[in-house]
Amino acid sequence: MKQEQLFRSRAPIRVDLAGGWTDVPFFAAERGGAVVNATINRYTYATLAPRADEKIEITSADFQQFLSVQNFRELEYDGNLDLIKAAISRLGIQRGMNLFVRCDAPPGSGTGSSASIGVALIGLLNLLQDNRLSAYEVARLANLLETEELHIAGGKQDQYAAAIGGFNYMEFKDPSVNVSPLHLDTSVVVELEKHLVLCYTGKSRLSGNLITRVQEAYLAGRAETVGALERMRDVAVEMKSALLKGQIGEFGRLLQANWECQKQLDASITTDQIDHLFEVAGAAGAVGGKALGAGGGGCVLFLASPDREHDVRTALEEAGVQVLDFNFEFGGLRVWNSWNGARVVD
Template sequence: MIYRSKAPLRLGLAGGGTDVSPYSDMFGGAILNATISLYARAAIEPIAENKVIFESADRKEQLECEAVFPLTCDGKLDILKGVINRVAKDYGIPSGFKLTTFVDAPAGSGLGTSSTLVVAVLGAFAEWLKLPLGEYDMAHLAYCIEREDLQQAGGKQDQYAATFGGVNFMEFYGDKVIVNPLRIKDKYLDELENNLVLYYTSTSRLSSSIISEQQKNVTEKKEASIEAMHHLKEQAVMMKEALLKGTIDKIGEILDYGFQHKKNMAKGISNSQLDEIYEAAKRAGASGGKISGAGGGGFMTFYCPGNTRYAVVDALNAFGGQVKRYHFTHQGVNTWTI
């Protein structure tokens, strides 16, 4: 038997960073994101030997160790070990197994790859062990594994996006998370998909260092950083209204509004290369855009009104990155057995 799972990556459209403590604890956060047709995938095959065999197919990494829990986190595939250790602790694992994983986007690219991979692996375990995990339960458990067990800096949105799927307006109040699925007309979502260009800069970054500085700025009550996050929370509400009302061409301006404020949250969110790409896209016809995730590299998205996407794509290609095709998806983590 093979127990499979896939969970969708996400585009953060507005409010990014306001889901990170301590800002969300002190002021409440708001995020608008949408899942896309790029996935983290996991497969579990039980085996007779008392071993855990890892195969990270996208990273070309393999590892084998005794099935004695907790596994030692030593810098090698720790995110997978973290999931296994929590499942073994909370539910028990009955035998040895092989875990194969694959993610459709590089780590550190700003589409929530790490958190989505945690959700996918949890989904495979839930399918194998018949774990009683609802959507909120799975997302919260994934968050606890990353932020508490593995002590990795970051927010809360990615785990909930991967679990719920679709276009969601999310609210964060301390430990409380509220996911509000948005009922957007198909023609509005089709227009957004047509006009929103996803561009991989062919660089990646360690998001934890940017997020750690962002957290420090809030703790130290740095006014410019906190004010920037207030504006990004407003941006999430603006984005929700534009999508629901169908004023899609306002989205470029809303993205630009957020991009200008996000750069004030912490150092390293943008740099001269990313600013040059951004300005080139705007000269070619984009009305706004953003850096995905914490910033510093990875994917960028640009809103291209009318038929300007073709000129924008041409301008972006000059920088040596890659425009990535995608579709919006409605389903979150999905599991099955073969």
């Protein structure tokens, strides 16, 4: 029986720890941005099976969406699986295929899931074409899927996190990006894994023009906006130092400091629910926290004081949110070939 060759890829999601928003071009180009983030063991998986004809069939397990077109010329951006279409278009794929995509992250979680999908797709299609793009090149192309193909405003940290993996300190001076891996002592990593508590509040309900509002406030010279962005950039620099020195308490303080600045950017970044979760978690022993991504819902990350993580978890669950277990992931994009399920690492 003829074996079917499959192409597969995997890319992690991330938790943004400090400096988010300063990677957005309107700020990074003028003042330079800095971010600290880390990838975790939740992933986007993508599988591609070549077809003998030109038909393209796409399945998204997360959104329970299916698309079938006769050939690549019929792909159009219409709000249905557009990110996947953008990857096919950007890489100039003109052949038939069956494409399956799923992501471990809940929708609207603020964990960079769309960037993880973009990176997994670029890696997958790159493998199909037998190209040898670097992680930086994959990240750059994945970012262009959103910013150029789909005209979605946003920063760049998510794509570089998904492509490279691990703990990273990133510097942005648009259009350039510099990623410095943070080689933390194992004791620091496991201490963070023990005491960090990640919860999911439900899909973020931020309005689509949030970035536009923050950009307009920044360009108008609103002192609170400019000051908050500059402080978040500085917090990222301080957090890099705290992590490398193993200063977990200082890390928690900086996590909270970043959140206080983040809330100054727009009223919609926090919600009554999120404020309540901070009260509940704080009473149970949390020493700092922040909403991931832009905020407005999605995931919130808390650092518990020593041996209080169970109390924080219990309090959050009793408040009605889902606690998500995780460990840190030190690999980025992975691609491989599979024949009838037999894995062969590329």
